[in-house]
Amino acid sequence: MxxxxxxxxxxxxxxFQPLIQSGIIAWEEGCLKCPVCVKTKCVYGVYDHRGLDARQMVESIDNACMNCLRCVQGCPNELIHKSINPEFMAMGDEHWTPNIIASLWxxxxxxxIPVSGAGYPGPFSxxxxxxxxxxxxxxxxxxxxxxxxxxxxxxxxxxxxxxxxxxxxxxxxxxxxxxxxxxxxxxxxxxxxxxxxxxxxxxxxxxxxxxxxxxxxxxxxxxxxxxxxxxxxxxxxxxxxxxxxxxxxxxxxxxxxxxxxxxxxxxxxxxxxxxxxxxxxxxxxxxxxxxxxxxxxxxxxxxxxxxxxxxxxxxxxxxxxxxxxxxxxxxxxxxxxxxxxxxxxxxxxxxxxxxxxxxxxxxxxxxxxxxxxxxxxxxxxxxxxxxxxxxxxxxxxxxxxxxxxxxxxxxxxxxxxxxxxxxxxxxxxxxxx
Ligand code: SF4
Ligand code: SF4
Missing domain, CATH: 3.20.20.70 (Aldolase class I)
Known part of the structure; x- marks a missing residue:
């Protein structure tokens, strides 16, 4: 054999930093300065490596964020939001969809080797x-x-x-x-x-x-x-x-x-x-x-x-x-x-x-x-x-x-x-x- x-x-x-589906918007104005901010509780630690990719003018945390929405839901003053990235959504077409392109990236x-199947969230047909x-x-x-x-x-x-x-x-x-x-x-x-x-x-x-x-x-x-x-x-x-x-x-x-x-x-x-x-x-x-x-x-x-x-x-x-x-x-x-x-x-x-x-x-x-x-x-x-x-x-x-x-x-x-x-x-x- x-x-x-x-x-x-x-x-x-x-x-390049790949285009991502959504970004984080964190308004600093009106922040309560909580002693333990939700940002420090991000399990992926994305706020710890916050930076700016000057070539593309994108926040580095946008690429690292796993979309768990924990910080969005946890901010007592509702100052953190997720936004949809229009540039991402405009990629490709109805066949080469943004998600397929992002998954290939x-x-x-x-x-x-791509492995999926555990907890598939998409449509069934x-x-x-x-x-x-x-x-x-x-x-x-x-x-x-x-x-x-x-x-x-x-x-x-x-x-x-x-x-x-x-x-x-x-x-x-x-x-x-x-x-x-x-x-x-x-x-x-x-x-x-x-x-x-x-x-x-x-x-x-x-x-x-x-x-x-x-x-x-x-x-x-x-x-x-x-x-x-x-x-x-x-x-x-x-x-x-x-x-x-x-x-x-x-x-x-x-x-x-x-x-x-x-x-x-x-x-x-x-x-x-x-x-x-x-x-x-x-x-x-x-x-x-x-x-x-x-x-x-x-x-x-x-x-x-x-x-x-x-x-x-x-x-x-x-x-x-x-x-x-x-x-x-x-x-x-x-x-x-x-x-x-x-x-x-x-x-x-x-x-x-x-x-x-x-x-x-x-x-x-x-x-x-x-x-x-x-x-x-x-x-x-x-x-x-x-x-x-x-x-x-x-x-x-x-x-x-x-x-x-x-x-x-x-x-x-x-x-x-x-x-x-x-x-x-x-x-x-x-x-x-
Ligand atoms: S949404 Fe989740 S992964 Fe993204 S920054 Fe907030 S806590 Fe971290
Ligand atoms: S479709 Fe053509 S112009 Fe657009 S990213 Fe691909 S190679 Fe570049």
Missing amino acids: PSKYVIHTETVPRR KQADSGK GPGFDAIWTDMSEIVRPTRDGIHGREYISTAIDLGKTPSYLVFDPEGEKAWAKDFSPLLNIPLPIILRIPEFGAISEKTISGWAEAAKRLGTLFSLSTEMSAKIPEGYGPWLLPSISADVEALEELPSGCRMVELCLDDDWHETMKRRGEKSFAQACPTVLISAKVSMAGAMEEKALQLVEAGIPIIHLEGNFRGRGFDDPEKFLKDGIRSVHLKLVEAGIRDNVTLLASGGISMAEHVAKAIICGADGVFMDFPMLIAMECRMCRRCEKGLSCPRLRGEVGRAMFFEQLDKETFEGMGTVEEECELE
């Missing part, structure tokens, strides 16, 4: 993955047995077409797989993927390639980006390529898997080129085909598998919804494609991967319950690096998490653009009414 798969982590100091801070209830308490009870508790669970998955049966020699001693095609085993059902947007430097991209290498998984990115990664990472890169066989010539050295980007004319292209031509040109490289979560995706996935494609990547939008139907969630898309392949009797011939909106650890398990073999993880990597999902970078505006790199300096051109760009052009000598 292989040894347990453990991800080794190291903590590094964060660059916390996990990135500690490098620890919601949209998307929140509509799936699971009970894994019989397998692992982290709150009782610790995270590396009782049962050994393999998280490894095979990418590619697993052989349907083995053929034995007449003596029944030797066996081999019929129609053998390349298989790739990764130790966890997660492939890293470059996020759709984000202020991301080349160094960060190389760092993610290194993470994929250390984890033993793959890092999905465009061919152009993969060309910028130093040599030696080819086996851990998963470049997206066009459906031209010539594109195989540009693959990083040692590359083991590629993703085909098929246009609307994909059926004709596949007929013309076919997986066969890829297989002949590069027999050791696994081919995956991306299918967008939109109308007729089940049919497209089926036809691709029948054409010999061993891996289907079902892609939802970055909020985990369909591209043509925002009411359709990734979980529904996975179930629908999975069941179509089961119905056709070819589900075992293909690996089904899913991406889009995977934001929490439980989403990985839930995507697998719905029928996926593995998932792509993208934005959580960016959020772990203090991204707030504000999407300013998409509009060419400055990224708040990078502002600290120039201290509290501001650049006129940038401010000018951010403030006045939306007003359109103003003609010379035009008078305002």
